[in-house]
Amino acid sequence: MAVHVTQTIHRKSLHDEIVARLRTMIEDGTLQPGQKVPEQALAGQMGISRTPLREALKTLGAEGLLVLRPNRGAVVAVLTEAEIGELFPIIGALEALAAELACATASAEDIAALRDLHETMRAEHARGDEVAYRRTNRTFHARLVDLADNGALRDYYEQLHRRIHAARFILSKAPADWDRAVAEHERIVCALEARDAQSAGQLLREHLSVTAADAMRRALERSRAEE
Amino acid sequence: MAVHVTQTIHRKSLHDEIVARLRTMIEDGTLQPGQKVPEQALAGQMGISRTPLREALKTLGAEGLLVLRPNRGAVVAVLTEAEIGELFPIIGALEALAAELACATASAEDIAALRDLHETMRAEHARGDEVAYRRTNRTFHARLVDLADNGALRDYYEQLHRRIHAARFILSKAPADWDRAVAEHERIVCALEARDAQSAGQLLREHLSVTAADAMRRALERSRAEE
DNA sequence: CCTTTGCATTTTGAATACAATACACAGTAT
């Protein structure tokens, strides 16, 4: 008699566990850009030996979150302004592609859900709740990428997002920039509703390009202010 | 008196060495898609211990060239038709972006050099030398990406190219497809010469999309023929 | 006082040793 088990036991491998934990530490700022990643200390804190930790460091290095300097240890990647300027167009191209694909693959309900998120953001914008807006905005863009139904695209998008986020380049918006972003979202959602892939892609490219320019300008102002 | 050394000694780290070597083995087919990567045997052949080899495997895993199955060893990634269908649009979007950027950054000489490559390909096409054409074609596209002057873009492009190449999805072209590819290259070069970023991007997207469709069709025919 | 050099210490890199898991195959029962 065959016995059916409802749930398979899945022990997450230690490697994946360590990788996830290090990613989190970088994402939440426990490990700051430029900071050294001491192998012995970290392995000790995690209760593991250096071997699996080092393997995880290689993975994070390949993802661009760490810089592995031979014989000199790993460091949380520091992105120069130039490198940020390289990454933004790439993530823009990927999101544009996602929008184009989504026009073909997304269901009406999916797009409606995206509009809901947009309306939520509009409300958050209206009441000036930037923290909530940023969270919803991230969900909005992540959802859009999901709608493309392309796993590889999703992987690369998330990887890039983590790199940019780790560099602390997700900044508060100036009021005018914020207004414009909301207006652009409106047009993006409209293009998706119209299944206009060409426009959706173009709008996303422009939206990301503008967002990048705003972020770079704000970063510049911030660094000026520090002097 | 300060002594100036013309060239810094750089011993490539063992890790990088192993990674490069494994990449080559996958690229040239020494390691075939689906094949298992036995740690002990490989480490022995390379004259190293399993530790640095395993670290290299993690890197290749993060790049998508290997699939690391916990407790069950690494396998050279096998791309299903669906996964190939996911990767082609991504590489297309990246090349399109490269073309757009190149319109702004490339010098006239750079573009002229690209046209030379195109003319070379045209000659190779005329005399039916497919091997030479494929090699020049790869150079052409790689050069185009270089012209964008965006290091991160090049890294991601090369990574994707390696994944597709490793899956043995660079196929011989049908005559009609080949004719069309040459014609598309002509238009791409013209758009670059005219510094028409919008057109160049669009042409690249279409070119890659068509190339992908051709490749998928040829692969289907090939698998049919095997039965 | 600043730079350079030598040495002790720390940290990283690689090999080895050990443990845990998966695999192959033979034996057994149905």
Add this chain to the structure above:
DNA sequence: ATACTGTGTATTGTATTCAAAATGCAAAGG
């Protein structure tokens, strides 16, 4: 015969050990 189970073997995963390189610091020299 087939499917299950148990056992030995091979392979992967992790810890430990040893070697090599980098770092910090103090002493020597300009």
